[in-house]
Amino acid sequence: MSQEFLDRYGPTALVTGASSGIGRSFAEALAARGFNLVLVARRIDRLEVLAERLEDKSRISVMPLEIDLADPGAAQRILDATADLDIGLVISNAGFGLKGPFEKDDPAIQAEMLMVNCHATTQIARGFIPRLRARGKGGIVFTSSVEGLIGCPYSAVYSATKAYVNALGEALWGELTPDGIDVLTLCPGATESEAAAKQGIDPATMTNQQSPDEVAALTLDNLHNGPTYLPHPHYRTVFDQLLSLPRPQALAAMAQGMKPR
Numbered sequence: 001m002s003q004e005f006l007d008r009y010g011p012t013a014l015v016t017g018a019s020s021g022i023g024r025s026f027a028e029a030l031a032a033r034g035f036n037l038v039l040v041a042r043r044i045d046r047l048e049v050l051a052e053r054l055e056d057k058s059r060i061s062v063m064p065l066e067i068d069l070a071d072p073g074a075a076q077r078i079l080d081a082t083a084d085l086d087i088g089l090v091i092s093n094a095g096f097g098l099k100g101p102f103e104k105d106d107p108a109i110q111a112e113m114l115m116v117n118c119h120a121t122t123q124i125a126r127g128f129i130p131r132l133r134a135r136g137k138g139g140i141v142f143t144s145s146v147e148g149l150i151g152c153p154y155s156a157v158y159s160a161t162k163a164y165v166n167a168l169g170e171a172l173w174g175e176l177t178p179d180g181i182d183v184l185t186l187c188p189g190a191t192e193s194e195a196a197a198k199q200g201i202d203p204a205t206m207t208n209q210q211s212p213d214e215v216a217a218l219t220l221d222n223l224h225n226g227p228t229y230l231p232h233p234h235y236r237t238v239f240d241q242l243l244s245l246p247r248p249q250a251l252a253a254m255a256q257g258m259k260p261r
């Protein structure tokens, strides 16, 4: 299975947002499967430590890239830096959120979120798809969120960015799977990472969390089971029920659950 997986999606994978959380877990899981890696994030010190560890442990080669995905030229920089590499798997995972009433959001952070979660994601896909098509096989994972499945009160912009990622990922699944390129839009629920604390949420108050290692491992095992994948059974059940409700009722329930206390 491991060799088959490496033959289909290897020899090299790109992982954005690899300096922590789900992205770091993707990097570790792929290194264990024998992939060479290109790792992208702003915190280059973390990427370098990870690269050294994975190269020693798994006898692979790792290229850490210090790139701010809010920069409009970020995708081109990644494409230029990897021009000589045979990348068969693109894990477009970097992203961040902001919780609270919409009108209290900092507009500059809203704009940055649109750049990182939507613009960079789109341009990375736009840049790598011709390369994947030329090889006739490969895969793309878009890390979205269950918050992209419904407009999420008190997380309005984040939720909207992830709805965009869901639509992009589904559309590209429709375009690329007939040509041998798997596309999976990953919709995690609450996952243990730095994300909660960055948004002012006490991780201890969160229930039904999944470890990032489990999210990454399940996602790789389900890469061919697109278009969309919810890795946690709890969220599969909750969102099946929620999305079957009349929309006003579903949104009222979400607002109740998400309202800052």
Ligand SMILES: NC(=O)c1ccc[n+]([C@@H]2O[C@H](COP(=O)([O-])OP(=O)(O)OC[C@H]3O[C@@H](n4cnc5c(N)ncnc54)[C@H](OP(=O)(O)O)[C@@H]3O)[C@@H](O)[C@H]2O)c1
Binding pocket: 016, 017, 018, 019, 020, 021, 022, 023, 040, 041, 042, 043, 044, 067, 068, 069, 070, 093, 094, 095, 096, 097, 116, 143, 144, 145, 146, 187, 188, 189, 190, 191, 192, 193, 194, 195, 196, 198, 212
């Ligand atoms: N944790 C959850 O509960 C959860 C649930 C659903 C979906 N998700 C999604 O999962 C993905 C990974 O998040 P996580 O939970 O693993 O959070 P995390 O631990 O905060 O990791 C976020 C990653 O994205 C990178 N990143 C953020 N802004 C960036 C920028 N401007 N340029 C380059 N890299 C940037 C960060 O790297 P640097 O800071 O070093 O740049 C970091 O590596 C995100 O897309 C998130 O929306 C998370």
